[in-house]
Amino acid sequence: MLREAGFTVDTAASGEEALSRMPLFDPDVVTLDVTMPGMDGLSCLARIMVEHPKPVVMVSSLTGEGAVETLEALRLGAVEAVQKPAAGSIGRIGGELVETVRAAASSRPRRVRGLRERLRLARARIAGEDFAMSRPAAAAAVPESVETGVVLVGVSTGGPSTLEDILPLLPASFPWPVVVAQHMPPAFTATLARRLDEMCALSVVEASRATVLEPGMVCIARGGADLELARRGGRLQAVCVPASPDRPWHPSADRLVMSAMRLLPPDRLVGVLLTGMGNDGAASMADLHARGGRTIAEAEESAVVFGMPQELIKRGGAGIVLPSDRIAGQLIRWLAPAGRRAG
Template sequence: MIKVLVVDDSALMRRRIADILTGAGFTVVTAVNGADALERLGAERPDVVTLDITMPGMDGLACLDRIMVERPTPVVMVSALTAEGADVTLEALRLGAVEAVQKPTTGGPGAIADELVETVRAAAAARLRRTRNLSQRLRHVRSRIVGTDFLAEPAGTSAAAKADGPPGLVLVGVSTGGPGTLEELLAGLPADFPWPVVVAQHMPATFTGSLARRLDSIAPLTVVEALHPAQLQPGTVHIARGGADVEIVRRGGRVVVTPVPARAEGTWHPNVDRLVDSALRALPAARLVGVLLTGMGDDGARAMADLKQAGGRTIAESEDSAVVFGMPRALIERQGASAVLPADRIAARLADWADVDPGTRRVTRRRD
């Protein structure tokens, strides 16, 4: 039976979360703050920790950092998921939290409670990423760019973005455990990577703007949130807006990425299957590469298997690096993966497929 340590300074919220998880068959113990949580962590040895972000004394981020150092355990951040708290919650995901979910309401069972239960169950089976505290992360990023060129790439539209569309397009689908994996993938792409990238990360709308800004600050490429229709350009990464979907379409002879309302029948949004299906309608399969990363469920597996069958190429993240192996496993089981790779090798494979000369590859940092 899965044991969960629920950490929240609100007695009402502790009781609410405990009731939901107990009703789902979990064993639940509670802690009233970060210091209490660290004491109970060793004594109770929980399979999963749910952790509030805003607490007096030791806040959720400080507690999470200690957990990852002292006794690494899958952590689910329980947050109000407001725009104001998005940066803090994303920092928690970068520090090693498996996922963030919305705080349950005081009403009866509903979609929020169901999501909490499903996320905790997935977290119990999750593979923890190798995590680093903030100072270690900064050293890691700096170590990758020592001796490289820090000059900005010149702006402008290249011939690759002419009316018949880009020569290549990378479509990335990712869910639980995604922010850290995306950071590793995008930071590893060379500054002269010639293809656009479109990312569908399952995430609420309040988070994707912050995610795009954070990734833009560490990646050699330009990273933007897909808020409006935009022509696909080399070296630009478009992060689909959370809570909606995104499609690749042709408009006036140009190939455009555009946000679209989420379909009611879809379980996860931004929906990966819908993104890949639309790309197959807009461009030849041979120009497309699908990358399916960590996440619960099977979103993207069917469409990426279709992509491979039609002559495109696909990559599934391997089990040894995936936080949750559900989505990539589903692609592999459909025999839809051209390659199965750990997260830290995917960028190099994409650069090879895009014919980036290994002798000229550079990881650069833009000057703002």
């Protein structure tokens, strides 16, 4: 499939063979399965990221244990995962595989640090650096009410490790719920939510059903579907809806943000657009910014793929541009009640 798309391809039947051929072939992108004879995919990936850092796309089964292992691969430095079909020909994923490999070829492998070290450095930045304190002219002060607002996050390629730079730094007292549209296959987002829940002070859940949004929580959109905000019984909820056929990426960040703008004024919304290919989320967050809402675009220096945040910046819709490890600090300074901010 990759040769037919114009790529020059070399193959290896095992992790050991792949490592031996890497210096000779010097690929722009590596595709890697989790389950292989001899050396497993995670061990091979770890060696690649140390010895021959390259963008790696995991092509594997994302059900059960496979989803857990593939999430770990993304944490180790893989830029994206493509789900092999449970039945039938692998040719069914040809289009997705080609598109993902093309995007990975222009990505930058992240420097892999342990989570504890990344959090330590980010907390030091929060404590020691200035952040933008001004609000858009059209926005009022954040109301101290039961329903304050929502932080809306759009993210794609490179997302799991980028979310780890942000969500674990938000304190349990963070007053607005956070809703995340992470482009992922349907079998994967529940595992992502569980992993993030283990490392965050906030409660992290997958929106597999209608979920009431409350302070102190992060809601991850279910993979393979879209997520919209709705008001039922006077309370804001995140509602899983069928994927819109006229949108190429799911869960759709644009659809999430547009639904939020129908329910809440701009001063009660913050849009955050992170790493990812394409332009999902750029149009809606630019609209939010134009209406007086606050928006953050991830800086090129930390983005695995700069496509989505770059598009927001090009549209003039980024209120602030920050590397991923400074975004939590900015949200805290905007929204956390005085005296209860993380240091």
